[in-house]
Amino acid sequence: MARVRVHRGGGWDVEVVQRTLGVVPHVVPPVTAPVITIDGIVEDDASAWLREVDARTGLRKTKTAITRADNLRTFLHYITAHNTSLRGATNAHIIEYINTRTTGPNRVSGNTIASDRATIRGFYEWLRDERGIPLPITIDELRTANGPVLSMREGRGIPKASAAQTPLEPPQIDELLAAAITRNNGQNYTAARDAAFISLGLACGARADTLAHLLTYELPQAPSSTPRNPNPVEGDLIQMRLPGAVSKTSREVVLPAIRRHLDRVRKYVDPETGGRRLQLDRWKPPANPIWVAIGPTAKFHGIVDTDGIRRNFNTMTADERRRLVTKTGQPAMIFLTVHRGRPLSERTAEEIVADVSAEAERRAAEAGSIFPHVTTHDLRGTYATHLAALFYFGVPTSAGRDLDGRPHRINIQSAVKMASIGLGHIDQNTTQLYIQQVGLMASRYTIDAFLGRTRQ
Structure with a gap:
């Protein structure tokens, strides 16, 4: 304790x-x-x-x-x-x-x-x-x-823009997720949740507060089969929208999410086989729930409650998100606490990454190597760096085009600027730091390593 x-x-x-x-x-x-x-x-x-x-x-x-x-x-x-x-x-x-x-x-x-x-x-x-x-x-x-x-006087002169960034390399991501899945021999409900939480951070680079308050409705859905296209194939980068109301800005961000990481989150929330279902037994509806009557549609990125009120995801507050109950009587929040089935706090969200990182660091030390200490902020840095590397290699977004409208690789400077959009801001000093990191990673790993197609 x-x-x-x-x-x-x-x-x-x-x-x-x-x-x-x-x-x-x-x-x-x-x-x-x-x-x-x-x-x-x-x-x-x-x-x-x-x-x-x-x-x-x-x-x-x-x-x-x-x-x-x-x-x-x-x-x-x-x-x-x-x-x-x-x-x-x-x-x-x-x-x-x-x-x-x-x-x-x-x-x-x-x-x-x-x-x-x-x-x-x-x-x-x-x-x-x-x-x-x-x-x-x-x-x-x-x-x-x-x-x-x-x-x-003490500590004066440390620039606020000096946020420590430790972008993980592809093999280190596998080590971090392995630590999450097998921590305590995987004999608790936290394993799947912690791995999914880290994966969502790697998929979209959102801040801890945003990750903790995202809804199942806001995960991009896999394409459905149709008679004309019975076996639809998703791209490696797919469009995702992050709300501004629970982050530092009020501006909604539309970004390319990295599908290999998003797939783990989708499996976690699967109502029939996902690990999230094991936590719902402990969940109790809030005292003043908001019941969903109509889910999001192609024309409205939000929900309509049983009182007929339209609630846009981008303007929905953290409190409203915590009170949201789906038509099947389940919480709409993706992540819940283990013992009481409540929505995560921002502090708990940050502790998830810190605890899993500590386990990865311990395992590395036992093996005679070093693993960097990872925070939710480092997941953001990893997302931006890997996304920039994928742009540089020429992986198309859902639109299939780069900044110049061409589907081929672009220079690192442009790739970094494109990736920075996903972080919700563009800072030139931070961008300059990413350029070197992207260049080093792109020279050491193939496109398959970034997309999880092979282990390196």
Whole structure:
């Protein structure tokens, strides 16, 4: 059991209390702010600060308090392992913590470091003002075009665009999926789900929050046989649409998904043979479900509920997606938790990849080799790099044409720009990094290796 935990807050689950304790719980106003515990004991300073953060941001319905709680939990894990506390942490502890987050196999993105630093600074400034504890950080006054600003010195200068990317090579993908499938000897429900979750990230490069909230309706369907075409064959790249409402932008992205990875997800959600069906026994409809009356059509990328309301997938919120129930009485979310059959949280989604990666790293170490630490962000980098390599080799999209309208190979620069669309943004600095990676991979592996036709 983890020593440091974040409890998200909220109201009583009346049914659970009555079933477990045999009593009706009192009507108590819910605690909305996160609470942090260490070995089951509330960390008073951290929890008090989070209550203040929640009070400042709750009316704007932001995720700030939860984000700060998750950041503080990670920092607490580190200093607890070094036999100190939040009040006892020194400047050296904070500097070393930032170093561990920015170097080595467990490095995180520049955006994550910026969020970490904002949390550390905010907490310790509050601790100074409210408890009289001296700052273990250094605050400098910097001159800017908009006037002087106060800035935490520790960790300053790490660019937000410096997100660590570890694009996996084709053989490493096989190792990662093998770790997911055979972890704990494959004797649990998580094996198929974890492999499918990683495969979906590799297929479309979506962020963790988007992957966790995608619906079964949004998976591209395999072509149906017709009298004129009894044995339809899909291309290696097929069109997929990602919603913007549960990601960083509000813009829907239409991208070419890599079919070899998408096939594993399709098998997982198969109602008759897929691993997902094993989790549905634990699932219970939400208190306020949205029942689907009409599924998506060729003209409308969304659903119509039993009240006649049309809900476009691109504008459907995370909460609406979690409440969506299909006409057969099943959750519309692709991925569920193991024990309660609930939709995944973004944190759980990220932990899936981290846990499977840790297993692949352990196996590699036992074999005397090295496996890179992989995050959901690295799945995005792998998707973009492999897609660019496939474009370079000349694999056609569903339209069968490249940027110039020709079905033959294009240069690496253009291939990278095409692949970047799938990430939801185009950043020239990131693109330049991909160019070298694509060139190296294209020189080492054949098109069959990227498409999973052969093992190399």
